[in-house]
Amino acid sequence: MLYLIGLGLGDAADITVKGLQAVKSCSRVYLEAYTSILTVGKEALEEFYGKDLILADRDLVEQGADEILKDADVTDVAFLVVGDPFGATTHSDLVLRAVHAGIPYRVIHNASIMNAVGCCGLQLYNFGETVSLVFWTDTWRPESFYDKICKNRTAGLHTLCLLDIKVKEQSVENMMRGKKIFEPPRFMTVSQAADQLIQIIQRRREEEQGAELGVTEDTVCVGVARLGADDQKICTAMLRQLVSCDLGGPLHSLLVTGRLHPLEVDMLRVSAEPNALQHLHMIDSSTYCS
Amino acid sequence: MLYLIGLGLGDAADITVKGLQAVKSCSRVYLEAYTSILTVGKEALEEFYGKDLILADRDLVEQGADEILKDADVTDVAFLVVGDPFGATTHSDLVLRAVHAGIPYRVIHNASIMNAVGCCGLQLYNFGETVSLVFWTDTWRPESFYDKICKNRTAGLHTLCLLDIKVKEQSVENMMRGKKIFEPPRFMTVSQAADQLIQIIQRRREEEQGAELGVTEDTVCVGVARLGADDQKICTAMLRQLVSCDLGGPLHSLLVTGRLHPLEVDMLRVSAEPNALQHLHMIDSSTYCS
16 A cells, blocks of 8 residues: 655644554655655654654655555555645656556545645635746746736735745756755745745836736735744735745745735734734725735 | 644544644533534544543534633633634634634644645646535525636636535524524535536526536536545546436535646546546547646
8 A cells, every 4th residue: 555644734743643553554654855844854753653764855756656666565655745645746646656556545634735824814715826936047037927826816816825945956067967966955935935026026017017017015915934833923914025024944935815805804913014004904994905 | 722623534533643632631622513524423533532522513603702712811722623724614713712812822734625635636736716515595596606617717727616514504494483403414415516517507508598608517527525534435527427426425525627737637537437538538638628
């Protein structure tokens, strides 16, 4: 049996009782270690589970799936994923390989950033399409996510922005030289994401002179960090204010609000920056949509 | 401290280790029992936790919140919610009451139907707005969810349809007479939801002669039942086929596909009805959108 087990979002104790039982019963346990992270590392998990873990980087999952699935028809193998196995990142490819090899599989679900963001007060059924923000390079500065956010917002819907994670990345130089030397991990912060969005807004404003933009520096946004962990941070503010906020260590996500229900506004107030409260009040007392 | 604890979607063992520790430490534990259900009842949970539970129906949560929050500033109180506390149903109102009473609160997340549906193979970031289908009455047959599904689909996005749950409902007669006699619980099935959608499609087709409908009897849909439980069922088929499918006991949800990625098609094949496979093949070999 192949078990795909969600670890949730905080630390070792966020695994479900069912998931923990499965981990303990497996002969090999892989930890997917390139699309998300917990607030604790491999060693803390090993101690909690009483099991050795095998780190599964992108290479192993994408090119070494046979190794992961080896003998899984006669023994139990676990594949651990931060969040939910079908959350922000799907592991469909591994599941399909198991199915085609005649290996039964079972999913043990857990919280994902895709549903846990509800705790900031924005209602999940009012979210539109989720977008991803990637680190820009000198030559690659994609903007298509901005149009998706605007489209959601025009339809009155909120947007969850997943922020880039770079783990075990090689520099172009090292890649060209075939050197397996990796850069330190990088995690996009809410501040960096807000800055990127504002650069797009400024460019669009120049380009489309006079046109009204769907998302501006004044749009009410929510920055979240380490959601589900003991030291999680939620900060509701204007996009322009978020550029200078420091929410601490990874992982961060950014929410862009759409039309706000009064109950959503009341919940946002709980996490609002003092100087953002007046903006929220403006929303509250007018049309519930900034 | 007020703990809002998600129970996940299957049985007692789907609570997280952190959630279980919190439950055991609380002096009062409420079980929210009107917006969703597990595959096991109150007694099974009590045995698993080693704690007595207090059932919290809609009346208690909406009108008796003071009772739930009583002394929560000096003792620990748990409020258990099937799925995630901020998933398909939000308990913002209870949180806001706690905040205003100066009672600290903590959320322990878990899987929700809002993210667990990813296991059928449809990618969560390709979902649009979530809709709810309610049981129609003789005089109330809302159709607005159909337009939202069509809007999502036109944008290439999938739709999660949450299906109605009626727990502790009074008949109009008993309500008028003030009799606290409750009807047996009712849960909308995938079959009933598909039938309701097809009635709308037929009516629209007559009304808007010649107009192309966004969702038809041939649209590829996914029926899911008891997601996360040992006996979960996932059935991919044309909407017309789902009318006659029997996925067993509650809870059910319906997914309406939008534009399909080849990897999504491959995953849907795993759960496709034999006679639906040819339709999926058609999708696969043409534009990935039925």
